Amino acid sequence: MQNKKVEEVPRNLIEDMQTFLKFYEYGYHMLDSLVKRHLEGTDIIPQVTALGSNSWARGIFYFITTSDENAEAILRSDLIDKDSHQKLLDIRLKYRPVLNDILSLGGAVNRGEINPISSVRFSSKYERDDEISYLEITAYSGQREIFRIMQDASELLTCAESIVKTCSDSFEWCQRQGLPLRKLSIKRLDELQKELQNSSAQLSNIVQKYLTTRKQSEATTD
Structure with missing residues (x-):
């Protein structure tokens, strides 16, 4: 026994x-x-x-x-x-x-399943040209939505702590699962990355990895 x-x-x-x-x-x-x-x-x-x-x-x-x-x-x-x-x-x-x-x-x-997040969806809304106006991040456990945040992109810094608490490892999970991530403005992400340098290292890392992936994808497409 x-x-x-x-x-x-x-x-x-x-x-x-x-x-x-x-x-x-x-x-x-x-x-x-x-x-x-x-x-x-x-x-x-x-x-x-x-x-x-x-x-x-x-x-x-x-x-x-x-x-x-x-x-x-x-x-x-x-x-x-x-x-x-x-x-x-x-x-x-x-x-x-x-x-x-x-x-x-x-x-x-x-x-042994500490983190209940099974998938994350990124989506964005544009109001002019190529520049993102709103960023929405939704986290799921199976089919059940467990977290959603929609924020003016220029004020993303204000919700950094909430995003980090719930989605710290979710970007990598999406990549491993081959889940599609909606295109975000490269220009806006560059700005966000600069804004986040003095904020949460985890959120900054998520944004940076997403930014790098988008740039590589666009370079391949071109």
Whole structure:
């Protein structure tokens, strides 16, 4: 029975635990910050969802919310240093009451599926020439829409935090799945990229990758 439990724990999640231990101080600070914000009444689900794309977060979130049997199986793994056992158990004891309900959305954590975003659609509206006026980003979990934001492109910076919290890893997902991304104004994206330099590095990265893809696509077409 014990061996069966060990086999049920995804090896990649145990490896993610190794990553967490490598960046322990940073990860612990992030967990503590999440819990404090939650206790202050802040909705932390979007941030937790975005963090799900990071290996250190996947590992520790799983360890905190999984069953006692699976937690024990992780600690028995030869991939986890025995000197770290008590440290991990203390974290599980401290954060489990707060994070368990939040993270276990439909059992997603226990299936190793932290990030519920399955696809993202970019669309835009033009009012003059080639310059984008509005940018709409919609995120889906399966067929269900879970997030939508439509913003004046010149004011995109004001909604940067919301986009990052929900769509941090979604651009790469779209590329891997071969999903079509609507054309955005190259001129406007260049401007946005400059505006975002002092803002969120994640959102800036998303815009930059999209911009690079569009330029490469147009160069190929030409």
